[in-house]
Amino acid sequence: MKHPIYHRMFGYNLGLLPNPQLAVLEHGVTTIDQARQKSGATIGYPGWGLIYHLLLAHLDRNREEIIIETGTNWGCTTIVLAQALIDAGCRGRVLTFELDPDNASRTQANLTAANVASRVELHLGDSRQTLPKALQDISGIRLAFLDASHLYHDVKQEFETVLPKLSDDALVIFDNTYRIADEGEDQRVNGFLRDMPALYGGNLVNMEFVSWYTPGLAIWQKQGVL
Ligand SMILES: C[S@@+](CC[C@H](N)C(=O)[O-])C[C@H]1O[C@@H](n2cnc3c(N)ncnc32)[C@H](O)[C@@H]1O
Secondary structure: EEEEEEEEOEEEOHOOOOOOOHHHHHHOOOOOHHHHHHOOOOOOOOOOHHHHHHHHOOOOOOOEEEEEEOOOOOOHHHHHHHHHHHHHOOOEEEEEEEEOHHHHHHHHHHHHOOHHHHHHEEEEEHHHHHHHHHHOOOOEEEEEEEEOOOOHHHHHHHHHHHHHHHEEEEEEEEOOOOOOOOOOOOOOHHHHHHHHHHHHHHHHEEEEOOOOOOOOEEEEEOOOOO
16 A cells, blocks of 8 residues: 555635534644544545535536435535535435444534534445445435445445436545555555446546545546537
């Protein structure tokens, strides 16, 4: 594995954050270690802002929008996703999937403090099982954020579970996209992204200076050319 690189920002204007609970969690935080203590393994700023504004520009106010997040952690990006639904004036909810019960209970507290709990459905368990079950009767998803296990085959499995449920104009966001693996190691998210165009077509945009170890956030657009 290559050495860690962090692109979470500190010292920015907290007024830019989409929800006051995030500002509470970021208050006085100047290092990655402090950030980990308060908001966990989240993408942080500017990733939160990127996803929030992307959603404001993508959500369809005439539809009931279902947003998927795998890997809830402490619910910080879940807050962003739910706040975007609210601020866009959209009906709908966020379905988020977390393996660890301690993370899930910390998430519940954060969602309540952020005043977005009523727009979020938290599924506890391994997303390889809980995601297909939860999506059984759902279709027309326009936004999924895949951020649970970052191993190649886990990301691929999550993506292929979501794929048949996506609308043609859907976006899928991946975190931890930097090429961190050395040769002979699991190629993780970056390896999957390298294989994506040949396997599924579409458009892929990778933003390197976002998020933390592993950095990078990518957006895949299902319908490549409109
Ligand atoms: C990087 S964190 C997610 C950060 C979160 N999306 C955010 O931006 O705030 C990854 C999370 O995925 C969870 N996770 C890992 N494997 C999982 C699995 N198979 N099913 C569900 N959650 C999983 C971990 O427990 C951890 O909380």
